[in-house]
Amino acid sequence: MVILSDWLAAQIDKTDAEPVYRQLLSLMQQAILSGRLAPGAKLPSSRTLAGDLGIARNTVLHVYDQLSAEGYVLSTTGSGTYVADTRPDTAAVGPRAPRATEDADAPAAPAAPAAPSSCPRGDMSVRGQRLIDEAGVSARQWGAFMPGVPDVAEFPARTWSRLQSRLWKSASHDLLTYAPGGGYRPLRRALSDYLRVARSVRCSPDQIIITTGIHQSIDLTVRLLADHGDRAWVEEPCYWGARSVLQASGIKLAPIPVDAEGLNPRDPDLRHPPRMALVTPSHQYPLGMVMSLARRRTLLEYARQHKVWIIEDDYDSEFRYGSRPLASLQGLDESDRVIYVGSLGKLLFPGLRIGYMVVPERLAATFRTAVAELYREGQLMQQAVLAEFIMDGYLTSHVRRMRTLYGERRQLLIDAVTRHFGDALPVMGDEAGLHFVLGLPESSDDREIAAAAYDAGVIVRPLASYYLGKQQRKGLLTGYACVPHENIDPAFATLARVIERHAFGKRAA
Numbered sequence: 001m002v003i004l005s006d007w008l009a010a011q012i013d014k015t016d017a018e019p020v021y022r023q024l025l026s027l028m029q030q031a032i033l034s035g036r037l038a039p040g041a042k043l044p045s046s047r048t049l050a051g052d053l054g055i056a057r058n059t060v061l062h063v064y065d066q067l068s069a070e071g072y073v074l075s076t077t078g079s080g081t082y083v084a085d086t087r088p089d090t091a092a093v094g095p096r097a098p099r100a101t102e103d104a105d106a107p108a109a110p111a112a113p114a115a116p117s118s119c120p121r122g123d124m125s126v127r128g129q130r131l132i133d134e135a136g137v138s139a140r141q142w143g144a145f146m147p148g149v150p151d152v153a154e155f156p157a158r159t160w161s162r163l164q165s166r167l168w169k170s171a172s173h174d175l176l177t178y179a180p181g182g183g184y185r186p187l188r189r190a191l192s193d194y195l196r197v198a199r200s201v202r203c204s205p206d207q208i209i210i211t212t213g214i215h216q217s218i219d220l221t222v223r224l225l226a227d228h229g230d231r232a233w234v235e236e237p238c239y240w241g242a243r244s245v246l247q248a249s250g251i252k253l254a255p256i257p258v259d260a261e262g263l264n265p266r267d268p269d270l271r272h273p274p275r276m277a278l279v280t281p282s283h284q285y286p287l288g289m290v291m292s293l294a295r296r297r298t299l300l301e302y303a304r305q306h307k308v309w310i311i312e313d314d315y316d317s318e319f320r321y322g323s324r325p326l327a328s329l330q331g332l333d334e335s336d337r338v339i340y341v342g343s344l345g346k347l348l349f350p351g352l353r354i355g356y357m358v359v360p361e362r363l364a365a366t367f368r369t370a371v372a373e374l375y376r377e378g379q380l381m382q383q384a385v386l387a388e389f390i391m392d393g394y395l396t397s398h399v400r401r402m403r404t405l406y407g408e409r410r411q412l413l414i415d416a417v418t419r420h421f422g423d424a425l426p427v428m429g430d431e432a433g434l435h436f437v438l439g440l441p442e443s444s445d446d447r448e449i450a451a452a453a454y455d456a457g458v459i460v461r462p463l464a465s466y467y468l469g470k471q472q473r474k475g476l477l478t479g480y481a482c483v484p485h486e487n488i489d490p491a492f493a494t495l496a497r498v499i500e501r502h503a504f505g506k507r508a509a
């Protein structure tokens with residue numbers, strides 16, 4: 001016991017900000033877990049230990065009480081305090097694996113194969129490792145020319161705050177609990193009215209499920225309507241985020257080419273109907289074309305015949321510059337094969353994390369139960385503010401104002417491209433949305449150019465990141481919505497220098 005109190009005395013620092021009680025408790029716990037104090041060993045009396053350490057007896061008594069409450073020691077009135085036997089039951093645990101620190105000199109284990117069919121050897125699951133290896137998420141989410149981001153500085157924050165403070169003043173308990181399955185009812189009503197008018201979606205409030213955004217809507221759809229190993233068609237190229245969500249659920253991806261009319265499955269594709277197809281018919285992401293009516297009808301008919309679920313990702317089609325926004329695919333669907341997903345992230349601000357899905361009537365109750373069961377939805381106060389924001393007409397007027405603003409920025413950026421490159425670099429998919437694709441020469445490396453632009457302070461995304469198979473064309477996703485008018489020219493001048501150097505081999509002047 002002398003050894004224990006010597007060891008403790010050497011460790012305890014009475015000048016440390018951490019109270020002596022905490023230090024002593026933690027040291028005793030370590031001593032028991034490491035075996036320094038063996039099971040069955042008797043602890044010194046509180047009086048003796050307090051005397052040896054020069055601390056108050058009460059401190060030691062508190063520590064012993066806590067050790068006893070946590071099961072480290074057993075106290076028997078009159079006979080003292082003994083270290084409890086807390087060693088893991090080896091029969092239940094199996095043979096002891098070496099700890100990471102113990103085998104530092106051992107030869108390194110071979111790395112887990114990239115996509116093995118067996119169990120991985122490291123900490124990660126195969127699908128988890130793949131998710132991380134192929135992750136496209138960027139550390140920077142704001143600035144010229146970040147694609148897909150609206151101008152959050154233009155968001156009518158005062159209006160939102162006024163609605164929010166009014167709601168908080170009369171916050172009833174039903175706004176502060178978990179959300180009932182499907183989300184806040186008045187918001188679902190407001191969204192169904194909005195979607196009917198703005199997107200020709202056919203739905204009742206019952207068919208609307210509020211989620212945290214399109215990612216979650218896809219995740220929920222896959223969990224409910226597909227099984228591990230099922231196949232999904234995805235557009236080639238397509239949004240990497242949606243691809244990651246599908247793959248993380250064990251869905252096998254079949255990339256389907258797109259042309260000027262949208263998704264264009266070939267005969268071999270058609271001979272193997274997938275479980276689901278993820279499409280962006282109103283504004284192909286990232287190339288920007290619109291799926292023609294003929295292709296829409298063909299896809300719907302194919303889905304009906306082969307019982308394919310279609311996930312329609314309608315992420316930003318409110319922002320169309322030349323013509324009116326196009327009707328949704330869901331509005332044409334007579335066979336209830338379409339799950340329509342949308343988001344407020346691009347209309348209002350990405351951090352809001354409110355999205356919605358419209359599911360066929362016969363699946364509505366299932367989805368309502370599942371969303372509550374899996375994600376325990378909340379944020380009813382935010383949902384209530386949003387409902388009022390929509391019902392009072394602020395959403396429509398904000399979208400209208402932003403459409404004009406983004407349209408001007410888009411034109412400024414196109415002008416800047418033309419000034420620098422004439423028609424050497426094509427601008428593609430600029431009729432709608434928050435970005436366009438700036439085409440690059442086939443001989444260039446768009447990943448390298450995007451990385452060099454990032455280092456120079458400009459964010460663009462290489463088209464390469466959106467292809468699952470062989471990259472068909474080179475280009476940069478270039479967002480204009482979040483860039484103030486006056487920043488467009490200087491930021492593009494920086495990007496142009498990078499492009500000239502990397503794609504045309506020109507040296508900086």
Ligand SMILES: Cc1ncc(COP(=O)(O)O)c(C=O)c1O
Pocket residue numbers: 148212213214215216239241242280285313315342343344345350355
């Ligand atoms: C095509 C597409 N779908 C979905 C999303 C993400 O939607 P959410 O933020 O609602 O999850 C994005 C984001 O950039 C996108 O580009």
